[in-house]
Amino acid sequence: MRVRYQLAVAVLVIVLMFSSFLAGRQFQSLSDSLPGGAGGLVTAILGVGGRAFAAPGIEDVSIEPLQTFQEVFSHLRRQYVFPLQDERALTYAAIHGMLAVLQSEPYEDRYTRFLPPEEYRSFIDENEGHFGGIGAEIGVREVDGPAASPDIPEGLICPSCGADISAPKRYQIVIIAPLPDTPAERAGVRSGDRILSIDDTPTAGLGLSEAVHLIKGRPGTTVVLSMGRDNVEDPVSIEITRAVIQVRSVDHRMLPDGLAYLRISTFNETTPDLVRQALGELHTRGMRALLLDLRNDSGGGLDSCIEVASQFVGEGPIVYIEERGETRQPRNAIGQPSRIDVPLAVLVNVGTASAAEILAGAIQDNGLGTLVGEKTFGKGLVLTILPLRDGSALALSTSRYLTPNLRDIEHRGIEPEMVVEQPPSNQYIPPLSENDEQGAAALRFLREQLRAAPVGAHT
Helix, strand or coil: CHHHHHHHHHHHHHHHHHHHHHHHHHHHHHHHHCCCCCCCCEECCCCCCCCCCCCCCHHHCCCHHHHHHHHHHHHHHHHCCCCCCCHHHHHHHHHHHHHHHHHCCCCCCCCCEEECHHHHHHHHHHHCCEEEECCEEEEEEEEECCCCCCCCCCCCECCCCCCECCCCEEEEEEEEEECCCCHHHHHCCCCCCEEEEECCEECCCCCHHHHHHHHCCCCCCEEEEEEEECCEEEEEEEEEECEEEECCCEEEEECHHHEEEEEECCECCCHHHHHHHHHHHHHHCCCCEEEEECCCCCCECHHHHHHHHHHHHCCCEEEEEEECCCCCEEEECCCCCCECCCCEEEEECCCCCCHHHHHHHHHHHCCCCEEEECCCCCCCEEEEEEECCCCCEEEEEEEEEECCCCCECCCCCCCCCEECCCCCCCCCCCCCCCCCHHHHHHHHHHHHHHHHCCCCCCC
């Protein structure tokens, strides 16, 4: 009997060792099969800066939390009064709860989240440039003040993570930016709007992925967002008809007096070439000064941003990437860098985030242009998408970025040299329209620059 027991133990040990070896090989194979280099502020690779993340050593892993999880799961399976219908749903809920803790101190990470298979597929569709929804980038940010809804009692505890969601300081789901020429923008959704409810579902206690799932839907259907808005006492209710969203990243045109207008709405694979073509055309048509509009640009790919920034700031570092425990590394201009040679004003607002903040920060730190508008969103973390075996994915903050002058903008944003607020309005204000006070201020600034320039300069 004792021999049989010892033999069983030996077999179990060998099986566990072999399983661990296979898991390590599978992890390494996945690392090797994905492209190197930083694919973007939202990227689907395992490394940043050309290195793959190494699997942690056994001595770095404590199995005690996993043992506790397995004990609870075992009790549920054997003793819970109702039969378990969906064990995967329980596992996903546990993952959501674990990652929700990262939103609180000391991490204060607003971006790391779990993407179930359906949401991961939607994420891929978005990055390919078309998806069904309202056309808005949403996120979470820390806010002060009363609870998200007057009906929320004090001391309400989040069922997913155990956090006090009625505390004076907490995170709320907010609109980072409506995408240009989309149902959200046309309906009057504004950057900074706090989403209080989606149809009849309050957002208090919802995760970001859950909110996205509720907002998206079949084109032609409607969704009602109830939102809190700065300087507006009552919630703003907006009904939006969903549509297939086509992301258009670059718009440009010539204005009177040799002024040129260039708007970048997002950074995707096509953006660098579109910007290059636009700048070439504007130069050919006599551009004497440039207004670069980065308002409501919620970011995109880091490589795309580096290539675009190289067309403005010339040679040198565009941004620094800093991983945990590693020396910060510069991401320098690439291709054939060129330096903007005409007066430049850059429009920014609270919807200017991520890659758009990198471009704005590089221009500001190099003294190449003047930022006009409002403080930017403040997203200074690089998000890596890690695909998982069951078709889900982990969106994980893996590094932070710093501007060329080593400014950390996470939670801080970038302050413009000229602070100009838009007039209070619940309606969409088209760029450079009659009510666009930020655009008007930037154009006045550029005309003053041209008047002050020596004769023959900037031609």
